[in-house]
Amino acid sequence: MTTSAVHSTEHAPHMRRALVLAGKGIEAGELPIGVVVVLDSKIIAEAYCSDKGLKKLHHPELLVLLDVDGRGYSLRERQSMTLYTTLEPCVMCYGAVLSCCVGRIVFGLDAPIDGALARIGGPTLAEAHHPEYQRPEVIGNVLSNESRVLFEAFIDQSIDSAMTAFAERVVAGVLVSPAAPLSEANR
Numbered sequence: 001m002t003t004s005a006v007h008s009t010e011h012a013p014h015m016r017r018a019l020v021l022a023g024k025g026i027e028a029g030e031l032p033i034g035v036v037v038v039l040d041s042k043i044i045a046e047a048y049c050s051d052k053g054l055k056k057l058h059h060p061e062l063l064v065l066l067d068v069d070g071r072g073y074s075l076r077e078r079q080s081m082t083l084y085t086t087l088e089p090c091v092m093c094y095g096a097v098l099s100c101c102v103g104r105i106v107f108g109l110d111a112p113i114d115g116a117l118a119r120i121g122g123p124t125l126a127e128a129h130h131p132e133y134q135r136p137e138v139i140g141n142v143l144s145n146e147s148r149v150l151f152e153a154f155i156d157q158s159i160d161s162a163m164t165a166f167a168e169r170v171v172a173g174v175l176v177s178p179a180a181p182l183s184e185a186n187r
C-alpha cells in the first residue's frame with residue numbers, strides 16, 4: 001500500500017464528515033468549509049463556516065479549537081488530536097492549532113489566497129526545546145476534489161460578491177493579484 005493510500009484510508013471517513021458539514025455551510029449561505037477534530041478515532045468537535053456578515057474571525061477551525069480548548073485535555077491528548085478541514089487553514093487558524101498543541105492538520109483543498117503553508121517560515125530553534133510548541137504535522141490534498149465541487153456549488157448559488165470572488169480563486173487555484181484590494185479576500 002502506498003503512503004497516499006494509507007492516508008486516504010485513515011483520513012477519508014473523517015474528511016467525509018467535514019465535507020458534510022461544509023455542505024451545511026452552503027445551505028446557510030456560507031463558504032463550504034467544514035471542520036472536525038478527532039481524538040482516538042472519534043470526532044470530539046465539529047463546525048462549519050459561519051462568519052457571514054462582519055464576523056471576520058469566525059472561521060470554523062477557530063470555533064472548534066475554542067470548543068476543545070475549554071475541556072481540560074492534557075498536552076498528550078492535544079498532541080494526539082487531528083484537525084480535519086476541507087480547506088487549507090489560514091495563518092490565524094494555523095496559529096490556533098499551534099497554540100492549542102493539536103498534533104496534526106489534515107486538509108482537502110489548497111487555499112491559494114490565505115493558506116498558511118505558503119506564508120509561514122520554517123521551524124525555529126526554540127521548537128526543538130519546547131515540545132508544547134512543536135508544529136503540527138500537515139497532510140493536504142485529502143478528498144480535495146470533493147471540496148472543490150462544494151466550492152463550485154457555492155459559486156453557482158452565492159449572491160455575496162466578495163465570498164464568490166474568494167471561492168472562484170480557490171477553485172481556480174490561483175494567487176490573488178497584488179493589485180487586488182485585500183477586502184476581496186473575504187472568508
Ligand SMILES: [Zn+2]
Nearest residue numbers: 059089090093
Ligand atoms: Zn482561518
